[in-house]
Amino acid sequence: MARIIVLGGTGYAGRHIVTEAVSRGHAVISISRSAPADPVAGAAYLQGSALDLAPLADAFVGTDAVVSALSPRGDMADRALEALSNVVEQLAGTDTRLGVVGGAGGSLVAPGGPRLFDQGFPEEYKHEAQVGIDSLALLEATDAGLDWFFIHPAEVFGPWAEGERTGHYRDGGDVIVRDAEGKSYISGADFAVAVVDEIEQGNHHRERFTVGY
Template identity: 85%
Template sequence: MARIVVLGGTGYAGRHIVSEAVSRGHGMIALSRSEPKDPVAGAAYLQGSALDLDSLAPAFEGADAVVSALSPRGDMENSVLEALGNLASRLTGTETRLGVIGGAGGSLVAPGGPRLFDQNFPEEYKHEAQVGIDSLALLEDTDAGLDWFFVHPAEVFGPWAEGERTGHYRDGGDVLVRDDEGKSYISGADFAVAVVDEIEQGNHHRERFTVGY
């Protein structure tokens, strides 16, 4: 059983990861700025700011993995990179893996590129996508003593397209995963399956991967 910490554990991706990890018997701590409206039974919750990691330090002790599911929205709109940088520094040289949830925008649409972000990407989502792209660049520039992985969801991913848990997904490497009809989609539950699988199996070290059906 692993000890897993999720920053942004009450958000869309974060809550699904918390739920999946608990269902597999892992020790789960969800960190968030506010109390959960719909807590997952079996998970521990801790309130605090990702910008003040010292106050959250006890949660990280003995963690096998820390997952950042922070979104650049609200008062974190321009602060996710600062929080991630501080988190990366804290975990460098430890045995704790760092997982980061990004967006689909940084995925390649074909081997070698270009990125989805460069293909008439919707203006209203560009800020969030850019934060994801910059987060990956930050990780790639870290010291080799940090064991990280970065996960891109499919193009259609969110509470507006919830879907169901099937337990299946495909890993596309750095290329956006599309089905035979060209659709790129993953349910929140199956995205969480992929993240927890990575924590358990350790298939990606200091690299990113895409997830979809």
């Protein structure tokens, strides 16, 4: 059993990760600024912000993995990188793994590039995608002692395309995953399966990977 903190645990990706981790018997703490409208049975909840981790420092002691599922939207639109920097600083000198949920935009469309972001990416999603790209760059610049992984969901991923838990997904390395018909999609539940699998199996160290069907 691992002790896991999920930052943004009441959001779309975060809640799925909390649910999956609890279902596997892990001790899970969800940290978010808002109280959960539908708490996951078996998870612990703390209210707080990654912009000010000092009041939450005790929760991080002895934690095996921290997953940042923070969304760069609303009043966090321009502060998500600051929040991630705070998390990196909090974990400095520890053995805690850091997982970061990114977006599809930074995924490569073919080995060696280019990125999906550079291929006529929708204007309304560019800011969020850029935050994901910058977050990966921030992680890549960290001290080698920090064990992190960065996970790109498929192109179609969100509450508007919920889908079901199948327990299956494909790992595309740094290339976006598409099915035989060219569709890039993953359900929230199966994305969470991939995240918790990575925490348990440790297949990616200081690198990113993509998931989809």
